[in-house]
Every structure is written in structure tokens, then in C-alpha cells.
Amino acid sequence: MIFKRFIAALCLALPAGASFADITVVDDAGVRVTLAAPAQRIISMAPHITELLFAAGGGERIVGAINFSDYPEAAKKIPLVGSNAQIDMERVIALKPDLLIVWQSGNTGRQLEQLGKLGIPVFQSEPTRIDQVADSLTRLGRLLGTEKLAAVAAARFRADVAVLGARYGKRAPVRVFYQIWDKPVYTLSGKHIVSDAIALCGGTNVFAGLKVVAPSVSVEAVLQENPEAIFGSEQYDPGEAGIGIWKPYRSMLAVERGNLFRIEGELLTRPGPRVAQGVAQLCEKIDLARQRRK
Structure with a gap:
């Protein structure tokens, strides 16, 4: 009898609609996302x-x-x-998801608006700094009810990145140009996680100050910045010029010193757990540029 009265009193003390199972996290857009129970059917809107x-x-x-x-x-x-250009809304509904995880930059505003009208909880993911990858893991673990597994993955990621930061972060700075496309030339600003990775390695993104996340820049602008090292993705097509477009400009420091580097782009441009591997490759190459100084 006493126990029943205790439960009744506790229920009266709770706000209307409250539930012991409610799970609430804040996404990368600053929006509170609440689930009644751990998500079981999820649709991922980005790699x-x-x-x-x-x-x-x-x-x-x-x-x-x-x-x-x-x-x-x-x-x-x-x-x-679907793709980042077109989502099959009928397919999304047919899969009966209880959580949609979207990419703010990769999914169009129209798509996000359509998904928001489905009445399904939406979590927006946009890690722009390396430490936010670990935060993303722990928040997703909360939504999934897999907190322990997520915490282990986050701790491992933080430890790997901390080792790299301690090793390379305070070494002599290297001016870096990171190219993601060559026709026209596109780069990444300080708003992208790649720029944070460059900084962790003791580098300086020469176009960090641009307002657009992935701005187009002219050849003349790159030549004027005269970077000491240039990075681009691995060459998958033999006919693809990539960072090879800079070879004719022999007076540029990066060309003069042989600092045109290719790395596996997905390891850095995808803000996920493998970023730690990408940062390791990046730091090694930036350090090589240091060693080639006359």
C-alpha cells in the first residue's frame, strides 16, 4: 500500500507527458531531438x-x-x-524509420524541409571540428541506446588524435593549400573539418578565412598565396590532372620543393571515425614538407 502511494505521488510530481524512456540530445544545428525509446530503424542521409x-x-x-x-x-x-541530389521520399516512408539522420551541407534545403514534414525525428549531423567526431559518436550512442560501445569508440578516436596533436601540433607552421577539384579549382575554408586537421598537424590553411565552406578560387589566387605544400585526393583516373595542374608553376614553393601530395580524400573529407587515419597521413606529409626546407 505504501509502495503504491509512493508511485502515485511520483507520477503526480512528473510533468505531463514525461516518460522514463525519453531520450534527448542536441544535434549539430542546436536542435533538441527527443525519442521515446532507442532508435531501431534509422535512415542515414550521408556516407x-x-x-x-x-x-x-x-x-x-x-x-x-x-x-x-x-x-x-x-x-x-x-x-x-537516393543521392544527395535526389531522395526517394516514397522509399523513405516505406522503410518506416523511427529516426532520420541528415547532413546539413550535403542534403538540400528542399530535401530537409520535405523530411521534416514526415513527422519522423530528425537529427542533423555536421561535424566541422575533429573533436566533434567524438561528440557525434557519444550522442548517436545515446539515441541508439549503445552508450558503452559509442563511448569506447569516442575514447579511442580522441586518444589517436591526441597523439598526433602532441607530436606535430607545435612544430614549425607550414602553409597548406588543400584542393578538392581542379576544373574549376575548389578548396575548403576554415569552416570544414579538413582545415582543423591541417591546424592539428601544425599547418595553416591559406584559404581558411573564406566564408564559403567549399569555395572556388582562381589559379592566380593560389599563386599569390604561394603555399609550401599542396594536397589533393588520390588519382583514380589516369587522365585526371588533379594537383598535377600546378607542376608548370615551378616558382611556387610547393612545386619547387616537390610538395604536391596525394592522400585518400575520404579519410579527411568524411567527418567520421576514419578522420584519425586521414590526419595521420596529412601530418606525415606536412612534416615531410618541413624536412624539405633549404
Whole structure:
């Protein structure tokens, strides 16, 4: 009898609609996302989100994904719901998700508006700094109910990055140009996680101050900045010029010293757990540029 009275009193003390199962986190847009229970059917709207979900212990709960969600290997078997240019809304509804995780920069405003009208909880993911990758893992673990697995993954990521920062972060600065496309020339500003990675390695992104996340820059602008090292993605097509477009400019420091470097772009441009591997490659190359100073 006393126990029943205690439960009744406790229920009266709770706000209307409160639930012991409610899970609330704040996404990267600053919006509070609340679930009544851990998510069981998730649609991932970006490749980096898919990687984060697998690392946080929720890979088996992804019922739909966007194209290029190809890591880890199991991700290739997930049914696709479209691309960053076009989402199949009927397919999304048919999969009956209880959580949509979207990419602010990669999904169009029209798509985000349409998804928001479905009445399904939406979590927006946009890590722009390296430490936010670990934060993303822990928040997703909360939404999944896999907090312990997510915490382990986040701690491992933080430890790997901390080692790199301690090793390279205070070495002599190197001016870096990071190229993501050559026709026209596109780079990444200080608003992208790649710029944070460059800084962690003791480098300086020469176009960090631009307002657009992925701005187009002229050849003349790059020549004027005269970077000491230039980075670009691996060459997959033999006919692709990539960072090779700078070879004719022999007076540029990066060309003069042989500092045109290719790295696996997805390891850095996808803000997921593999960023730690990308940062390791980046730091090694930036340090090589230091060693080539006359």
C-alpha cells in the first residue's frame, strides 16, 4: 500500500507527458531531438553518418542510406533511398524509420524541409571540428541506446588524435593549400573539418578565412598565396590532372620543393571515425614538407 502511494505521488510530481524512456540530445544545428525509446530503424542521409552509426554500434539498425555509403563493407548491403541530389521520399516512408539522420551541407534545403514534414525525428549531423567526431559518436550512442560501445569508440578516436596533436601540433607552421577539384579549382575554408586537421598537424590553411565552406578560387589566387605544400585526393583516373595542374608553376614553393601530395580524400573529407587515419597521413606529409626546407 505504501509502495503504491509512493508511485502515485511520483507520477503526480512528473510533468505531463514525461516518460522514463525519453531520450534527448542536441544535434549539430542546436536542435533538441527527443525519442521515446532507442532508435531501431534509422535512415542515414550521408556516407559519414553511416560510418558514425556503425562505429557507435548501430550499423545493423540502418534500414536505408544515401549513395556512396560504402564503409564499412557491410554498408554496401544497405538499401539506398537516393543521392544527395535526389531522395526517394516514397522509399523513405516505406522503410518506416523511427529516426532520420541528415547532413546539413550535403542534403538540400528542399530535401530537409520535405523530411521534416514526415513527422519522423530528425537529427542533423555536421561535424566541422575533429573533436566533434567524438561528440557525434557519444550522442548517436545515446539515441541508439549503445552508450558503452559509442563511448569506447569516442575514447579511442580522441586518444589517436591526441597523439598526433602532441607530436606535430607545435612544430614549425607550414602553409597548406588543400584542393578538392581542379576544373574549376575548389578548396575548403576554415569552416570544414579538413582545415582543423591541417591546424592539428601544425599547418595553416591559406584559404581558411573564406566564408564559403567549399569555395572556388582562381589559379592566380593560389599563386599569390604561394603555399609550401599542396594536397589533393588520390588519382583514380589516369587522365585526371588533379594537383598535377600546378607542376608548370615551378616558382611556387610547393612545386619547387616537390610538395604536391596525394592522400585518400575520404579519410579527411568524411567527418567520421576514419578522420584519425586521414590526419595521420596529412601530418606525415606536412612534416615531410618541413624536412624539405633549404
